[in-house]
Amino acid sequence: MDRFICVACGTQYPDSREPPASCPICLDPRQYVPPGGQRWTTMTALREDHANAVRDEGGLVGIGTEPKFAIGQRALLVPYGASNLLWDCVTLLDDDTAAAVEARGGLGAIAISHPHYYSAMAEWAERFGCPIHLHAADAEWVMRPSPAVEHWDGETLDLGHGITLIRGGGHFRGGTMLHRAEGDGALLTGDIIQVIPDRAHVGFMWSYPNLVPLPDAAVRAIAAAVEPFTFEALYGAWWSTVIPAGAKAIVRRSATRYSEALREVLG
Numbered sequence: 001m002d003r004f005i006c007v008a009c010g011t012q013y014p015d016s017r018e019p020p021a022s023c024p025i026c027l028d029p030r031q032y033v034p035p036g037g038q039r040w041t042t043m044t045a046l047r048e049d050h051a052n053a054v055r056d057e058g059g060l061v062g063i064g065t066e067p068k069f070a071i072g073q074r075a076l077l078v079p080y081g082a083s084n085l086l087w088d089c090v091t092l093l094d095d096d097t098a099a100a101v102e103a104r105g106g107l108g109a110i111a112i113s114h115p116h117y118y119s120a121m122a123e124w125a126e127r128f129g130c131p132i133h134l135h136a137a138d139a140e141w142v143m144r145p146s147p148a149v150e151h152w153d154g155e156t157l158d159l160g161h162g163i164t165l166i167r168g169g170g171h172f173r174g175g176t177m178l179h180r181a182e183g184d185g186a187l188l189t190g191d192i193i194q195v196i197p198d199r200a201h202v203g204f205m206w207s208y209p210n211l212v213p214l215p216d217a218a219v220r221a222i223a224a225a226v227e228p229f230t231f232e233a234l235y236g237a238w239w240s241t242v243i244p245a246g247a248k249a250i251v252r253r254s255a256t257r258y259s260e261a262l263r264e265v266l267g
């Protein structure tokens with residue numbers, strides 16, 4: 001028996017003798033099955049030729065797998081009382097990574113923006129004995145069920161210690177962002193608001209790899225969801241996707257630009 005992991009998206013599946021027939025996360029039109037077809041690995045195999053980098057990322061601690069695996073996101077450790085909250089997740093969990101996290105205070109909770117980063121969340125939660133906070137609207141996308149998963153409903157969830165989860169929707173119905181009140185405030189967005197090469201703007205899409213846009217109303221809903229919160233910094237889903245200051249105005253301006261693009265005001 002093994003827990004097979006989809007090579008294209010990094011999602012871990014429950015114990016089975018044979019790899020799953022398909023990966024629903026990749027079959028969904030927001031992702032894709034690579035031209036070469038579906039391939040599978042395991043945590044044991046992944047540990048042999050991959051490792052996690054753990055390093056400063058805009059004042060937080062980033063955790064990302066090298067060489068790049070699956071979608072290639074990096075997770076973030078957010079101070080959470082005497083411990084940390086793991087924002088988003090990566091598939092690889094090995095002893096070195098666990099020791100690096102323990103040395104920084106361990107994990108008190110995991111929260112994930114959307115199903116593309118559910119990855120091996122059950123394995124992480126087991127290792128650290130902590131809950132995983134996921135929006136209930138995306139419950140159908142949990143591929144390896146875990147008693148650690150706590151689904152929340154509604155528009156915001158106050159986790160204490162100045163941390164609030166905000167449902168933005170868009171890319172996924174339960175698409176979640178994390179607001180950190182500490183200091184000037186920060187918004188951690190996963191793929192719900194996308195940090196793009198032009199750091200004076202951000203992006204919004206239904207499917208990033210397949211370039212399918214969102215309706216204007218969905219983008220306005222994302223902007224409205226974060227409007228009540230104060231934040232200077234914004235952290236995207238990959239290494240170095242950090243906007244250090246002015247992020248709230250950038251989100252507002254970008255949502256307006258998106259509406260204008262759909263209305264053919266631009267160009």
Ligand SMILES: [Zn+2]
Pocket residue numbers: 006007008009010011023024025026
């Ligand atoms: Zn997949």
Ligand SMILES: [Zn+2]
Pocket residue numbers: 114116171191
């Ligand atoms: Zn995504």
